[in-house]
Amino acid sequence: MPTNRMNREQFFSQLATFDEQRLKKALWNLYWRGAAATRERIEAEIDPDQHDGGKRRSKEPADPQQVLGEVRDFVALARSGAYLAGDRRVSPQERTRWRFTFQRLVTDAQDGLRAADAAAAATAVEQLIDLACETRDYDYFRSEDPMEAARFVVSDAVALLWAKLQGEHGFAGFAERAAPQLIRWESRYGWTRSGWGRVSEKETSLASVLARMLPAPDMWAGLADRYLAALDQAARDDRATPNRAWRPTGRDRDRDQRTAALAEWHGLLLDRLIGSEAEDRLDRLTCHPALGGPELGFLQAQLAHQRGDVGTARSLVAAALQQLPGHQGFLDLATEIGAPLPPRAQQIIKERSP
Numbered sequence: 001m002p003t004n005r006m007n008r009e010q011f012f013s014q015l016a017t018f019d020e021q022r023l024k025k026a027l028w029n030l031y032w033r034g035a036a037a038t039r040e041r042i043e044a045e046i047d048p049d050q051h052d053g054g055k056r057r058s059k060e061p062a063d064p065q066q067v068l069g070e071v072r073d074f075v076a077l078a079r080s081g082a083y084l085a086g087d088r089r090v091s092p093q094e095r096t097r098w099r100f101t102f103q104r105l106v107t108d109a110q111d112g113l114r115a116a117d118a119a120a121a122a123t124a125v126e127q128l129i130d131l132a133c134e135t136r137d138y139d140y141f142r143s144e145d146p147m148e149a150a151r152f153v154v155s156d157a158v159a160l161l162w163a164k165l166q167g168e169h170g171f172a173g174f175a176e177r178a179a180p181q182l183i184r185w186e187s188r189y190g191w192t193r194s195g196w197g198r199v200s201e202k203e204t205s206l207a208s209v210l211a212r213m214l215p216a217p218d219m220w221a222g223l224a225d226r227y228l229a230a231l232d233q234a235a236r237d238d239r240a241t242p243n244r245a246w247r248p249t250g251r252d253r254d255r256d257q258r259t260a261a262l263a264e265w266h267g268l269l270l271d272r273l274i275g276s277e278a279e280d281r282l283d284r285l286t287c288h289p290a291l292g293g294p295e296l297g298f299l300q301a302q303l304a305h306q307r308g309d310v311g312t313a314r315s316l317v318a319a320a321l322q323q324l325p326g327h328q329g330f331l332d333l334a335t336e337i338g339a340p341l342p343p344r345a346q347q348i349i350k351e352r353s354p
Contacts, residue, residue, distance in 0.1 A: 064112040064120035071124040075131050078140040098141050099150040113164045125161045145193045154191040155204045175223050179230040186261045207265035221278035235290040256293030263295045274306050294320040314339035321345045
């Protein structure tokens with residue numbers, strides 16, 4: 001549809017009939033009744049210096065304490081179900097625009113990490129990551145795949161947070177904070193529900209993020225100590241959480257899932273600590289009460305194999321294959337050391353053979 005507006009010459013010819021008072025009145029009406037963008041343009045023409053200063057101020061990071069307060073409110077509302085329906089604290093329009101609010105809070109919180117005192121911003125980022133991880137299993141928003149919709153790459157956010165923690169608190173302070181976060185956040189298949197898409201393609205494991213931050217052998221030993229301490233706390237939390245009648249094996253399943261999610265990290269610890277002065281940490285790791293399931297048996301089999309105890313390794317990997325007969329890592333180790341294969345595992349190998 002054609003736009004009916006005057007060109008430059010026509011516009012100035014019309015203004016030529018206006019005296020100064022009429023020009024001021026017309027400009028005032030536009031300023032007072034116009035949209036915010038119109039007012040900003042007029043202010044820029046009236047006082048360019050002040051307007052430029054305002055633009056510079058608008059690019060400054062938001063107040064970290066204010067951002068943390070907004071993040072806490074947003075997370076609390078999401079967990080209460082307010083972004084789904086039936087809660088006047090969140091408008092119907094905001095329920096459909098939740099991802100834009102989430103993206104803004106992520107940007108403000110991550111910008112706050114650049115400040116000299118980034119404690120509040122780090123807490124805000126941590127809470128947003130917690131929420132992102134929870135959306136894999138809980139419906140907080142009207143979205144089939146919340147983190148894909150929000151374009152939020154959890155591993156990138158964690159890498160940024162950990163880099164700040166290490167720079168601000170040194171290795172010891174970083175390790176103390178990162179170890180429980182690793183247990184809480186690591187996910188074997190990423191943080192989107194579908195496992196595919198633009199966000200999923202950018203994700204990396206937190207084990208690989210952490211490994212890049214540990215260039216020295218003593219760092220691996222130090223992190224292993226903090227990790228074992230965090231597992232101790234996880235075990236205490238497990239004992240304090242009662243099993244429900246409708247979920248009698250809940251704690252066992254949680255341990256199995258935790259161990260499966262952390263399998264890559266455990267493999268890295270095995271590779272770095274075996275044969276070192278910190279090898280005794282592996283003994284604690286492979287019998288830790290916070291871990292369980294076939295992945296723990298596989299880790300025990302790998303450790304036994306590294307120490308030359310092939311008989312024990314065979315028994316352990318065979319037992320693990322009874323539970324997960326199609327696990328490629330289990331099959332590879334069993335084939336390498338000549339472990340007996342359960343019938344289902346033998347069938348799967350035949351099916352996968354070219």
